[in-house]
Amino acid sequence: MEKIWLKNYPAGIAPEVDTAAYTSIDEVFTQSCRRYAARPAFSSMGTTLSYAEIDRRSRDFAAFLQQRCALHKGERIAIMLPNVLQYPVAVFGAFRAGLIVVNCNPLYTPRELEHQLIDSGATAIVVLENFAHTLQQVIAHTPVRTVISSQLGDFFPPLKRFAVNFALRHVKKMVPRWQIAGALTMNAALDDGASLPLDPVTLTRDDIAFLQYTGGTTGVPKGAMLSHGNMVANLQQISAWIGGEFREGVEVVVTPLPLYHVFALTANLLTFIRWGALNVLIANPRDIPTLVAELGKTPFTAITGVNTLFAALLRDPGFAKIDTRALKMAFGGGMPVQRAVSEQWQATTGSPLIEGYGLTECSPLVAGNTLDDRGYTGTVGLPFPSTEVRICDEHDVELPLGSTGEIHVRGPQVMQGYWQQPAESEHVFAADGWLRTGDMGFMDADGRIKLTDRKKDMIVVSGFKVFPNEVEEVVLSHPGVLEVAAVAAPDERAGEVVMIVVVRRDPALTAEELIALCREQLTGYKVPRHVRFRDTPLPKSTVGKILRRLALKESAGEIASAGAGATPASD
Template structure:
């Protein structure tokens, strides 16, 4: 395939990466903690953890795992928000040769039970706020041998005692729980520091993560991400952002959860290679607390999703922040709306660059050039060593500017789904390309444009309507705060467009929205039904879940 996108690369970005620079993610980690030993690696609630300290704590956790008889290749589950213990346990597990399995702490006990059993995890680290959920799941999860419990304030020194008291007794955020034979994190560190740690030689083929995702079919399954996959994506992302960063001087806002692949690779891993500091935000939904915390720092980089950026630009206190140090902003996880991007740049002075990827691609596959001054609506160019093609329903490659399914090939693409050979074979074509289930097209300059998810497509009288396009137009109305579009049954005509709207202007009417949309959309794309709602269903990173809006058992229909 001719890589037409290479002509649009910013100067200095290579066509390909050298995957042999590192044999594993552990190699990258150990190189970074040595080179940047005295730099701050992570910050949580004002408490800093240096790369040197990170090296020690991860070594102790790895030694403890080995001393407990946890073998290389064993799965270690992590069920924590963005607290200092997360990166410690993550890198500690990897140094012990284990496979990290990330859990959303907000999972129900049923979801926890299913993922523990599917992954076969032997050890789980859980923050005490969610220990009661784990407790309910444990009777039916026979593979779990060790439960480690930590607290929000556990790594915060003297300040941590106050934090824990408030969380436990003032806010009542730790439900009663009882897990026999659990181990407290401080005990793990004490025992680990007295234990021998045996370094392991890992290769590209060793598994690093079982990263669970709905994938392209909606059924949760573990994407097997090898050390080679993650090393590749870190090197690819690093090549893309390095020119816009200063080694050892950057501070990135990490509001998206590290247990999600976007923040894990983009913030934690890529910026680790730059000796940067990650400012961990425990609860970005507490917008007041979030804005108050980041206002204390001269941050240089910011990642997020459209809903987060939209909430911030509509926050009075956020508008007062000094953005003079900000150099790059990256949006992913869901489509970035033109209106949001325009307002973000007007407020911060920095363009919002859209990127695209999936859990199955570790995640980055395409990124917009970071020197672009204007939002172009595309999801960017295929990154180094990555191939993208657009195909029709029969798998035949389409000409430029024609909409079809986006397929991806590269060293960052997963090995397959954990213990699901049929699912794995279904998601790859004969040439080894990953079938994403996303619809889009590529233009003459190699830019890829995402149109929508295949399953979210709305068919109106035989015509295709893409929800993103409708949402993008509706979001431009000054009275609209957030919006989501779905298709609903319309008898013989197929479907019609229904719009769910959170109002910024409480007096906004259905007629005003429809007229606004009619000015920019052809008639069959114009919403015929409007529902005003107080909230929209979102996943753990803030991506709006259209499937919940379509669910007849939900409160939204």
């Protein structure tokens, strides 16, 4: 195929990247630790660890996993941490021990966590103790045999560590009671590991690095097998994209999006390790005043986020006072960037808000606007180096430029397939090897990609994907529900939120009951914000399939007020 987008690459961006430059993420990490040993690597709540310190702690953690936990190459370790200093130590320690990382959202319900631990076969887990009560409820039903817990302040200096941990547990009451027999602490593990040998593990580009869970194109949660080669390719692609503006060993990137989400995982953690940057970790990005205060402490050169985060920053009166003269790039992904937000960001900071496109199955980034694009383009930009994109009809036949169809992707960042799901893996790949993304769009004459719709009815809440099937399954478990359709409702802050359209079996059923049920079974951003009851059956196709989009259209403007004001904790 003709890569028409190459003619619009800025000077200095090559059409291909060297995907063989590194054999694994561990090689990227260890090289940077040697090269930038004295440089600050990660900071959190005023505490900073250097590359040398991260190197040492990850080595000690890897030795502990090998020698004390008897974990071997290819075993899975779940990591259930927010953006804290323990996260990079756990991830890079796991790789040094040859393990596969399974990222878990700390806000998972017991049901969601149990599924992921069982499906992945994880035998160990690192968990912040704030969320250990969730693990306690399900661990007996999972393969997990090793639990390593940590407190938020564990990597802080002694007095600060005591103050932070004491306040969280006894003043703010943010650590529910929990008890798991045999659980170890991360600090104890590191102390023990420091005296243990680390057995070298050979990793190749074909070895799996992450099982990154996603609903794919069907909504059934499954693990995308992202290899070391996939992840290295994507960080090389991102590096090529920003290389004209960024310099090694001097950058400061702010990371408000959770590292367990594949966007921040690659774009922030892995890419900026490669650049020897300081990564400023934000544990709670919903606390905008605190985030603004953090931004005022250190001149930062890059920040990633979603449209809702950038909009919230712009609304905060303190943000306009932040010195953003060092800022080179803000990168928005996970959901569409709105024109008004993009233009206001540029006017306020003097730096562009770059929009990109990706999906978990692509490690995740596929395309992006360039740093030369100083204004809002209304597109997700050009395909990255070493990436091919085509637009196809329902028969996988490539369509002419300007025609809307399904976006297909081919490149070194495309996953190996879904973990233990051969049928799903076969379904998502076309016969000639291209990945069917499930997203609809078109490519213009310049090679820019415009997203127009989603092939499936996925809902995107502040950049997080919500799959209607999962919400509907929970709602249908209520005996008072006859039918339900989960659809996207527009929201000023989150872009979209979940709305359920319900046909009642029990006329007395209330919206409050359904929202309470969903709160028990679903992560906060998946909980419906709106409930619409209807007396007639939901619209269906000729084969009986509920037509969600028609249900949404028929319910527009008729959102029930009962229960709709409830705000999920993790939105």
